[in-house]
Amino acid sequence: MLRRRVSWDVTNSLAMDDVHPSSDSIEEEATTKCYSDGFDDNEDPFFLSDDDFVGGDDGAADALLEDIKEDEIDLLKHKQQDYKILNTAEIRQRMERDVAEVSTVLSISKDEASILLRNYNWSVSKVNDSWFTDEFEVREKVGLEKLVVSSDLSSNKRKIITCGICFEPYTSDRIRYAYCGHLYCEICWSAYISTSINNDGTGCLMLRCPEPSCRAAIGQYMIDSLASEEDRKKYSDFLVRSYVEDNRTTKWCPSPACEHAIEFSGADGIFDVTCRCFTSFCWNCKEECHRPMDCDAVKKWILKNSSESENVNYILAYCKPCPNCKRPIEKNHGCMHMTCRVCRNEFCWLCLGPWKGHANCNRYMEKTDTEDRRKKLAKESLEKYTHYFERWDANRKSRLKALADHQRVKNEEFKKLSESQDIPEAYLEFITKAWLQVVECRRALEWSYAYGYYLPDKDPAKKQFFEYLQGEAESTLEKLHNCVESELKEFLDVGGLSKKFSEFRTKLVGLTTVTGNYFEKLVRALENGLCDVNSHVIKGSEDEVEDRWHCDRCTYANPSSLKSCKMCFIK
Amino acid sequence: MANSNLPRRIIKETQRLLSEPAPGISASPSEDNMRYFNVMILGPTQSPYEGTFVQLLIGGVFKLELFLPEEYPMAAPKVRFLTKIYHPNIDKLGRICLDILKDKWSPALQIRTVLLSIQALLSAPNPDDPLSENIAKHWKTNEAEAVETAKEWTRLYASGA
Ligand SMILES: [Zn+2]
Ligand SMILES: [Zn+2]
Ligand SMILES: [Zn+2]
Ligand SMILES: [Zn+2]
Ligand SMILES: [Zn+2]
Ligand SMILES: [Zn+2]
Ligand SMILES: [Zn+2]
Numbered sequence: 001m002l003r004r005r006v007s008w009d010v011t012n013s014l015a016m017d018d019v020h021p022s023s024d025s026i027e028e029e030a031t032t033k034c035y036s037d038g039f040d041d042n043e044d045p046f047f048l049s050d051d052d053f054v055g056g057d058d059g060a061a062d063a064l065l066e067d068i069k070e071d072e073i074d075l076l077k078h079k080q081q082d083y084k085i086l087n088t089a090e091i092r093q094r095m096e097r098d099v100a101e102v103s104t105v106l107s108i109s110k111d112e113a114s115i116l117l118r119n120y121n122w123s124v125s126k127v128n129d130s131w132f133t134d135e136f137e138v139r140e141k142v143g144l145e146k147l148v149v150s151s152d153l154s155s156n157k158r159k160i161i162t163c164g165i166c167f168e169p170y171t172s173d174r175i176r177y178a179y180c181g182h183l184y185c186e187i188c189w190s191a192y193i194s195t196s197i198n199n200d201g202t203g204c205l206m207l208r209c210p211e212p213s214c215r216a217a218i219g220q221y222m223i224d225s226l227a228s229e230e231d232r233k234k235y236s237d238f239l240v241r242s243y244v245e246d247n248r249t250t251k252w253c254p255s256p257a258c259e260h261a262i263e264f265s266g267a268d269g270i271f272d273v274t275c276r277c278f279t280s281f282c283w284n285c286k287e288e289c290h291r292p293m294d295c296d297a298v299k300k301w302i303l304k305n306s307s308e309s310e311n312v313n314y315i316l317a318y319c320k321p322c323p324n325c326k327r328p329i330e331k332n333h334g335c336m337h338m339t340c341r342v343c344r345n346e347f348c349w350l351c352l353g354p355w356k357g358h359a360n361c362n363r364y365m366e367k368t369d370t371e372d373r374r375k376k377l378a379k380e381s382l383e384k385y386t387h388y389f390e391r392w393d394a395n396r397k398s399r400l401k402a403l404a405d406h407q408r409v410k411n412e413e414f415k416k417l418s419e420s421q422d423i424p425e426a427y428l429e430f431i432t433k434a435w436l437q438v439v440e441c442r443r444a445l446e447w448s449y450a451y452g453y454y455l456p457d458k459d460p461a462k463k464q465f466f467e468y469l470q471g472e473a474e475s476t477l478e479k480l481h482n483c484v485e486s487e488l489k490e491f492l493d494v495g496g497l498s499k500k501f502s503e504f505r506t507k508l509v510g511l512t513t514v515t516g517n518y519f520e521k522l523v524r525a526l527e528n529g530l531c532d533v534n535s536h537v538i539k540g541s542e543d544e545v546e547d548r549w550h551c552d553r554c555t556y557a558n559p560s561s562l563k564s565c566k567m568c569f570i571k
Numbered sequence: 572m573a574n575s576n577l578p579r580r581i582i583k584e585t586q587r588l589l590s591e592p593a594p595g596i597s598a599s600p601s602e603d604n605m606r607y608f609n610v611m612i613l614g615p616t617q618s619p620y621e622g623t624f625v626q627l628l629i630g631g632v633f634k635l636e637l638f639l640p641e642e643y644p645m646a647a648p649k650v651r652f653l654t655k656i657y658h659p660n661i662d663k664l665g666r667i668c669l670d671i672l673k674d675k676w677s678p679a680l681q682i683r684t685v686l687l688s689i690q691a692l693l694s695a696p697n698p699d700d701p702l703s704e705n706i707a708k709h710w711k712t713n714e715a716e717a718v719e720t721a722k723e724w725t726r727l728y729a730s731g732a
Binding site: 164165166167168182184188191192195210211212 | 578579580583584642644645646671675677678679680684
């Protein structure tokens with residue numbers, strides 16, 4: 001299989017500003033989830049196929065630029081998703097659109113339409129259905145019963161009326177009433193409305209007439225004409241909140257600093273959405289994206305973490321002693337490859353083993369000792385949990401670090417880099433892709449460790465298969481992360497190294513692809529409950545583990561039957 | 572009197588409370604603070620809080636205090652039993668669990684309606700929405716015995732003295 005599709009695709013999380021207007025994208029999304037192919041085999045020049053790959057040849061610059069244009073078009077085309085990210089103004093627009101629609105269809109005022117929608121969780125179809133089933137029942141329920149006001153109130157503006165709250169006499173032009181006709185003065189209405197807006201939260205949207213036996217609704221019109229500017233602003237913010245929170249098709253981005261909402265009008269299901277602020281979360285449970293784990297297992301894991309937090313708190317420390325010279329080392333890199341600044345010892349942050357020849361520290365080894373059996377079991381269960389938790393947590397931190405690094409590089413270094421290398425900034429898109437690949441893979445790796453914790457010990461073949469896939473994926477990810485983190489640095493200060501830079505590009509692009517392939521394999525296998533474990537034993541271990549050579553450029557493990565690298569076509 | 576700018580509403584309510592008191596309820600403002608009321612509620616007949624007949628009706632008099640906060644009538648009055656009472660919706664400190672004193676308050680309600688509601692609460696204790704867990708449990712597990720205790724407390728504390 002020489003033409004590999006890049007399925008662990010990072011463009012999905014890049015920008016999905018638009019809801020595709022036609023239904024076919026929704027169908028496509030529903031079946032492919034976030035693994036939908038961001039690139040078509042023939043169209044994408046960066047992500048390699050055997051016949052159109054553009055290598056690190058300096059002379060190919062023009063061709064490259066051409067490719068980039070195509071690539072950008074490609075990216076734009078793949079922005080289509082069946083969810084949309086909304087800012088506050090867009091949320092308001094939607095709210096107004098829905099209110100206008102209900103108002104037109106039911107021939108009622110916008111004020112009434114808005115009250116109706118609030119009572120039916122902003123579902124236009126529910127409002128319509130209920131209204132046409134029994135208009136009077138609906139009117140009674142939401143407080144929109146027909147008005148019965150003495151007609152001389154409007155005809156005789158000089159009539160004196162005593163306010164039902166302050167007991168002061170007022171001329172009728174200073175008396176106001178809601179849909180029911182209970183009379184109170186403007187001052188008392190303002191105080192009543194203000195008290196509710198400032199004390200009841202979104203409850204003020206359901207405000208009713210002050211008369212205790214009356215259920216008449218207080219609508220936007222009353223608020224606009226009686227509340228202070230400050231209160232009107234608060235009220236309008238509550239409306240936005242209600243529109244997002246009560247509406248089944250929208251949810252807030254869970255990031256506390258972000259004010260965007262996500263709109264998704266398809267069927268409910270587990271799929272990942274990414275906000276404009278780059279926060280990704282699971283639409284179903286609103287936790288961060290957690291493939292390949294399912295929502296229930298995630299809940300269990302998070303609960304477990306909070307109950308175990310005291311036991312494993314020491315693990316969270318950012319410092320560890322260098323395994324060689326014992327001096328404390330702080331982890332400030334995103335990848336797990338550590339180098340002690342004092343003795344230059346290179347080791348793995350997670351297992352503290354030497355980095356050289358490092359592999360498979362993802363494997364949980366059961367310790368055997370002769371302690372009292374019960375004590376041993378208890379200790380082992382904590383040790384097992386600790387093993388998975390530490391790796392889950394380390395990948396999580398690494399992911400957040402990668403996200404921050406990517407932002408920083410993009411904001412601060414791209415311009416410099418494009419000047420020193422004399423290439424357009426658009427050409428640096430491959431670096432962004434690599435970073436985003438790191439982020440997505442860190443996330444999957446993070447959750448694969450939680451997955452591993454719940455993998456039954458009874459099935460050693462599955463466990464072995466799991467650890468094999470995870471180990472492969474993890475080690476390519478470390479290479480990719482190291483490449484985009486450390487090797488990129490060399491080009492940030494020094495200019496005029498185009499030849500080397502294009503080699504770097506080739507390597508990074510290759511690694512991005514290979515890492516994606518490994519993770520796709522891992523995630524697919526875990527989501528299938530590792531049911532391919534048997535084919536792995538026959539094909540997997542012999543063919544894949546033993547008879548392979550690693551490409552110098554992209555590090556892809558090629559079968560020995562191939563002469564040139566399957567990934568980057570070198571040699 | 573330091574109540575020169577008392578809202579007309581409070582003045583009117585006070586006048587009416589004094590001139591046409593509700594049956595079994597008396598409320599009069601304190602001399603030095605027109606927002607503070609001394610209240611007496613007679614335990615309703617047929618309830619464990621009614622007085623005892625010995626030629627005359629004796630006891631069953633519950634003292635309360637009622638205070639109108641600055642925000643009144645936008646905020647509910649603050650009311651508290653001063654007489655000890657054995658009731659599932661009233662705690663040791665005399666605080667009352669009553670919806671119109673909290674989230675169901677409306678500025679269209681008045682002191683009179685509040686006191687009538689409290690009187691009604693004495694007739695119909697609601698152990699399902701308790702303020703006093705122990706008393707509510709007592710009420711639910713052995714209502715007859717709880718009623719006896721309430722009667723006992725009425726005799727002991729609600730003498731009106
Ligand atoms: Zn008024
Ligand atoms: Zn009304
Ligand atoms: Zn966001
Ligand atoms: Zn979920
Ligand atoms: Zn060292
Ligand atoms: Zn390791
Ligand atoms: Zn290669």
